Amino acid sequence: MKYHPIDKKLFIKNRKNFTSQMKPSSIAVFNSNDIYPIGADSTMPFQQARDLFYLSGVDQEESILILFPDAPHDKHKEMLFLKETNEHIAVWEGEKLTKERAFEVSGIKNVFWLKDFEKVFFEIMTQCDTVYVNTNEHYRANVETETREDRFTKWWKSKYPAHAVAKSNPILQRLRSIKDPIELEIMQTACNITEKGFRRLLNFVKPGVMEYNLEAELLHEFINNRSRGFAYTPIIASGNNANVLHYIENNQECKAGDLILIDAGAEYANYSSDLSRTIPVSGTFTKRQKEVYNAVLKVKNDATKMLVPGAIWADYHVEVGKLMTSALLDLGLLDKADVQNEDPDWPAYKKYFMHGTSHHIGLDTHDYGILTEPMQPNMVFTVEPGIYIPDEGFGIRLEDDVVVQANGEPVNLMGNIPIEADEIEELMNF
Incomplete structure (x- = not known):
């Protein structure tokens, strides 16, 4: 080991x-x-x-x-x-x-x-x-x-x-x-290794690189920091590939003007981290890309605050759906008629955000946890909203791993990993 x-x-x-x-x-x-x-x-x-x-x-x-x-x-x-x-x-x-x-x-x-x-x-x-x-x-x-x-x-x-x-x-x-403090330290180490890998990519990405080049850069950094490698099969999805939720081929060229959706985390001592970031191949977001990006980030930040003791996983996802519906209305991707006429079993926002927002994480990437029981302190969840727009050629997902706290907002184990659009642009053009 x-x-x-x-x-x-x-x-x-x-x-x-x-x-x-x-x-x-x-x-x-x-x-x-x-x-x-x-x-x-x-x-x-x-x-x-x-x-x-x-x-x-x-x-x-x-x-x-x-x-x-x-x-x-x-x-x-x-x-x-x-x-x-x-x-x-x-x-x-x-x-x-x-x-x-x-x-x-x-x-x-x-x-x-x-x-x-x-x-x-x-x-x-x-x-x-x-x-x-x-x-x-x-x-x-x-x-x-x-x-x-x-x-x-x-x-x-x-x-x-x-x-x-x-x-x-x-x-x-x-x-x-429910994680022991020792487990939380191990998971923090996994997240710190993931941070090193992501920062390495920000200095590496440019038009013409292949998705598998990015995968290789991540793996290099992970193993160099005592990780066995990826906690799960990595997704390195440029352009429209990001609209395939479990895209793992990672074999296409990253082209100027496109975005790259990266869903990859390091394991450490059998514990997982789970990160998603979306970055511009050319180092700068277009106005529309940044508009959608910031909408996803706002949903993520607001959803994170809902992970509190006593919350029920299914109810939490209903509330996140309301946040996403509002965001999609503001972006012009939905209109009021779409929402008024939606199928309750498949709400209108699901056209652009099809997957769940959070899952337990720990020894397994999708870790054990009984979802019908209330959330408790020291549970660790991902928070990973996304907006996927095939007609516009990109998809955006942002994801962090957070610890439910007995009092106060959850602690973000990935709080040091760049996520603000302006910071990502600054680091990519340094």
Whole structure:
């Protein structure tokens, strides 16, 4: 891993919070992700299962965490099972976690090798009544690949069919959505790295560069600052490409007079940042471009103020829709008849602003969080309104990551990243 070590007290606290909500005489099991094959002997880069990382800090394949707070023996209350390392593995793959190092990372004293898993698992299954299954129930989840977690669930259910089943996910949805101060520091680091990448682009962009040149500049800066790279597939969309919401080809020339919509954020220590900025290829906005840009920025600033404890996500989006409707009327993109005759299920503003304004962000770019429950302090949300005008050849989206505060306005983790149109022009023409 490129990132600096994380204080293990974060993971100790996370486990304590989780186990406090478990049923009596129950265990919870969390598996690492697989290393997924591409073809021949090629594999995708490993990324840890976020829940396992959240509860242990272990960032290594073939790892299992078991929590059994009511275990008769202390050694079974928290257990890590790891792939046994040896000199051969160290030579070919690099050093893996030793039992001592695993304790330093996680704070878990009882570390076993995987070869002992079935024996220990049998013992604790004779002592518990319920097993917490860790399923992915994120509202945007679309999983077609059988995971290591899925295979494990099939295995233990067939071997121990008399045990009751409970779900880890509702507990984790709530816990993960509220960030610890250590997590907020990590996310701030990710945002700071993203800032460095964006500032690098402002000195690089000019007519004739390719979208993939910008992607390469960002990646250079991210990796140079201990990031693994992009937190999600980056969007570098010049001209009308910005009107394709998930444009990721990034293979077109950036032409004079056009705008470039950049949606790209660095990850750091598995935590995401999520930035959107729109900048002029030639270094200067046209009058119309700036007019639309400032309208989007005003909606973003006003929407940010609405992210307060007690707010309901769905109601918040209705209010943002009203802000955007007003902005589009002022820009002449809608008229009063459009609004009066709108379909309540697809309001008139959706013609130019089709997506949502905010989502949870953390270990996942679209992080866990139960959207039907009120917002709470230390939740982190994106704020990302946009206006997309294919007939005028450009789209504008602006996005920051903000922390809900117990008192006062949200804290913008991206507050140092240039966003005012005049400042962007000044930096691009310095």
